[in-house]
Amino acid sequence: MKNCLWEVINNKNSLSKALAEEVAVQIRFGKTKKPNVIWIEATGCSGNTISLMNADYPDLIYLLDNMINLKFSNSLMVCDGERAFESFLKTLKEDFILVVEGAVSTKEDGLFNIIANYKGNKITAYDAIKMAGAKAKSIIAVGTCASFGGVSKAYPNPSEAKSVKEVLQKDVINLPGCPSHPEWIIGTLAYIITNEKIEVDDLGRPLLFYGFTIHDFCERRVYFNNRIFAKNIGEPWCMFKLGCRGPVTKTDCPKRRWNNKVNWPIGDNTPCIGCANAYFPDGMEPFIRL
Amino acid sequence: MVKLIIDPITRISGFLGVEVEIEKNKIVEAKVEGNLFRGFEKILKGRYALDAVYLTERICGICSSAHALAATLALENALNLVPTENVIYIRDLLHSFDIIQNHIRHFYLFTVPDYVEFDFSSPLYETCHKDYRIPDKLSRKIQEDYLKSIEFSKLAHVGVALLGGKAPHNHGILPGIVSVSLDRLKIEEIKSIINKIKDFVDNCMLEDVNIISMYYGDYFEKGKTYNNFLSFGLFDYEDFYYVKPSVIINGVKSDFDVNKIHENINYSWYEVHDGQVVENIKKKGAYSFVKSPRYDKMPVEVGPLARMILSGKYNLKSSTMDRIIARCQEASNILRIMSIIVERIEPFKKEVKYDFKVSSGLGMVDTTRGALLHYVKLDYDKIDGYDIITPSAWNFSPRDDFLGTVEKALVDTFIDDINDVVEVGRIVRSFDPCISCATHVTLRR
Structure with missing residues (x-):
């Protein structure tokens, strides 16, 4: 915490840029591998993807070129239909980081949020998050809906939405915010990629970004x-x-x-x-x- | 006959699947499926009236300012609050920055990869279709503009943030007021942002869409709708306007009449129980969470092409490529209007008093994807009922007696290669689907 405090106070504005550059250097010199990332949009507004597009230093292209292999993203990927979902399935067999934005709708076994139709079967976000959550090396919930349920879970919770942690019952790094700030997302990824532990509070939020009011x-x-x-x-x-x-x-x-x-x-x-x-x-x- | 399901349709906002039947290289049946339900109208009931503005923004991450504006208009209507011209100009400017952000992102990030093959290393850009016709040299030019576009769409959101605190989900628009403190420096800052983006749109985006349309001329024949168009009006001021509230039905133009709007749920996953609309995922024959809004019983097309046609700036025709071109041309036109509006805004003192009572209000505005309607019923300072009809509901509705607008655009389309059906994605994306927005449930009418 003491170390974290120092970083927050002295290096706040350029921190995620510095982190991202460190990651790029490590990847270039073979110290770490560019990890696969699956980004699932669930019950939400996809505003966190838009927020990620607003990233400045590093920006979206730097992230995609130098830091991660983004294998699945409904908003961004060029492929569509079964081939798009196959990319999701193939990645499950490798190491990957799971990012979820949006809450997990559980009503009617998740049928209120279908993200793909694969060989005649409707794949719900609920299914996909459970499948990927069981195998992911790390799990990041981006935005307040994924972290805590947020607006999607607001009373009377019409889609019986839950947070990612409620559904998976595993360690999840929560990056709440409506939307989440792009630097909170990229900064957290930078820690995971370099295998450095990011300190979190009892709600799973990195102290680096959520340490103070x-x-x-x-x-x-x-x-x-x-x-x-x-x-x-x-x-x-x-x-x-x-x-x-x-x-x-x-x-x-x-x-x-x-x-x-x-x-x-x-x-x-x-x-x-x-x-x-x-x-x-x-x-x-x-x-x-x- | 071949039956094909394409789900997910990627590079859109929200979740959409399309089911088509193809016979002798022609689409003979199409179903457009909206695959997300959130239930905002239910969530809004009982909450504080003013909170509708910030809450309805959260319907949609890509077009949040539109909902802030429509909710504000509905509340002003309910509270008999008339904002000053200055307030109207400032919030229209904020809204138009968000429209520009949308148009640039939709064209480059969502549309262009349908027509141009990139050579980026990220697995995100792996393709699964073969029909790429643009020569390498021009493809590299468009790829360079794609990279630039990321900067300019961000800059449009910087415009939103200057006026509204942050983007997406800004704080700046409220009934009767805008919260921003303007000074002369900030106004110049905004002007310079408009100039920079306009330079990019006029010199890169319009050229790129022109290149694409030259190599994909057959898409002027694919994706035709009914020639029914609707707009609630946009930038409609005393001394000038872009588009007035108006409709074209079967090619004939007339004034818009709000009483001609109806919604049905024949093929949607909803039922009426005790006068309330409730979800039922098991409903027989239903295939979408999107409802079917109709104008004078007819499905209509909304969005940039509808507005450009209704304003007389585009010939009366509809196709995939016309839709894409109209969006790019509209971006340039809106930036031109923004540079007029920005000359009219000035620093001001904010004063507002809300006089809540039992009342109701209607807020209608055209936005990125077309006509957006919010209806609020107030019980003093609490929300007693809320209805939303989004632009994507008009375009992506399921059928009734008529096919939904996008279904109509798909049916009769000629498929060049039955083993590589690229047409469906291209046609659907030309409408700029936003299914996070389109999926709602109405409490009462």
């Missing part, structure tokens, strides 16, 4: 300390009284920021809605108290 590093903290509070959307003060969930939400958003680091929700004069929390959205509402 948003409140700890918020750029508006000084207003909180001086009890200067915004009463309306758009005011530049602390939004605690508008329902900001920064004090109970652990991510490094204030320092990492979003989309080429140009902004983040609090920078846009809106409260943090706690989208990376285990109880999002049910336990985080109303998002804005006006």
